[in-house]
Amino acid sequence: MQDKYQTDGAPAWGDFEISIDRELGEKEGVVLELFVYSAKDGAKVDILSIPLSVK
Secondary structure, rough: OOOOOOOOOOOOOOOOOOOOOHHHOOOOOOEEEEEEEEEOOOEEEEEEEOOOOOO
């Protein structure tokens, strides 16, 4: 879902909502990754990886 963007005045995070299919959470190794693109070179920075699992 790399085409989902959220914007607000830096460095704040604006409100956002992401829907995830339950079936995706039933697979092993699924991770939700939140990050910011660097204004300097476009690289991913400040990465937050959240493992997803349904129990």
